[in-house]
Amino acid sequence: MLALDHRVLRQFLAVAERGTVRAAARALNMSQPPLTAAIRQLEERLAVQLFERSVAGMALTEAGQELARDAAAILGRLERAEARLREIGGQTQPLRIGFVSAALNAALPALLRGLKAKGQPLPKLSELSTPQQVEALTLGHLDVGLLHPPVAQPADFESRSLGLDPFCAALPADHRLARRTSLRFSDIAQEPLVLFPESQGPDLYRRIRSLVREAGGDFQVAAEAKRLHSQMAIIAGGLGVGLVASQAAANLRFHGVVTVPLTDTKDRLFVELELVALGSKIEALLAMLGQQS
Template identity: 65%
Template sequence: MNSLDHPTLRQFLAVAEAGTLRAAARRLNMSQPPLTARIRLLEERLGARLFDRSVKGMRLTAAGAALAEDARALLGGLARAEARVRAVAGEAEPLRIGFVSAALSAALQDLLRGLSAKAMPAPQLQEMTTPQQLEALERGTLDVGLLHPPARRLDDFEVRPLGRDPFWAALPSSHRLARRRALRFAEIAGEPFVLFPRAQGPALRATVESLVKDAGADLNVVAEAARAHSQLSLVAGGLGVGLVSRATAAQMTIRGVTVVPLKDTAERLFVELHLLAEPRTMAMLAKLIPLGRKGGK
């Protein structure tokens, strides 16, 4: 067995991501003993301990984290190479596109219209958070990501900014401020909030906290939801007020929710949308939709 062959790297990553041998074995559809033996043999052949083992599960050591980073890059490169060979051979497969809910407006629609106009196969679409898309792009299970600016950059991928969109206030329709044409953020700063999880957008969450503090209030988050539809559903139930991008508000109507523009936060409270793809895919996409200026890697 080659220490770093394809099956071994897949098994190693499954353990790293699942956190336990049992969960990884289920994911790989194999029994646990051979997986345990394969991981131990990998460590022996590399001469390094890849996991710290405890009753709580398996955690990567520094050596293991280094291998995980390279393994994702290697497996992703193999997957992209396979797709490229098939494309050259005339067996082009549908693009696998991940998108955040904010991309449901013009960005995704423009992309789908461009693919349709070129008679390309219908893409495989999946709504995913930004971290989920980054992992899928690295592993080669996703070709295109429509996501918020990532906290980390991916080597060998190009980034194109697709613009920014301000956030507006989402209020229960029975709320005392719901009939206003526009609001200052200070008017909602003391309200209970329904927000996205901090891990999903730490910089944006910090901006919200700063705005609330500037208004002389303490941020009161009563619920969190990763998807805009879920957030708005909780707002409709009267749980609190939310924040939704202008584009999302235009595309998504939830009964019991009234969206009101915020007139003093456009320069601080906004969502950006980026497109990530490897260079050849990006070059193809640039012929289909306007992608704006080129971003860095």
């Protein structure tokens, strides 16, 4: 009997992703004893320990991490092969599209209009963080990603930048700087900030912290919120100043908040959006978005 097949790999990944046999068995809709036995048999066949077991759960060993990467790639390629065969057989499947919130401003609406104009089935949409999209693309659970680079590109996929969106300052409407037509970053470096959680965009967060310190400010975070609407509400309440992508600011008018362009940070303070898709599909998707390859 082969040590590895797609069923065993799916079981292994379920345990690896969820950290306990109980949670993995529930996700796989099976009972715990056969799943526990399957994982132990896999380790015996491979003659290597894949998990460190403790009261807290199961953590991957170095060998387990290596197998998890390979298993994700193998299962993803199987999913994509099945999809291509269905297409050859004339079965047009809905595209599974993942997107970050920045894609809501222009890219996602343009892509949906393009798919509708081509008579494509209604896509399946999932709002996911960039790491979540990369994992789903690798596993074959998504066909298209609209995400923030840089990312480790899954096998068989290609990526194209959809452009940069510089940030502007978002101020309470009664703020002393709210009537200005433009600002330098040093104008707001001493202000308490309303930001997204650092884990949501660590690279951008680091850039903001560096800019504050370079401008002689003391990096102060008054509040954090995952969603732009939540950030805007906190800013409107006067707790601090925010930093918002210009395109998002233009599309979202929030009562009590004024946005002002920043003139000296366009090359350092921006959000980039990237399209990731199978190489066979990316040119058609770019055409829908009005982009040149």
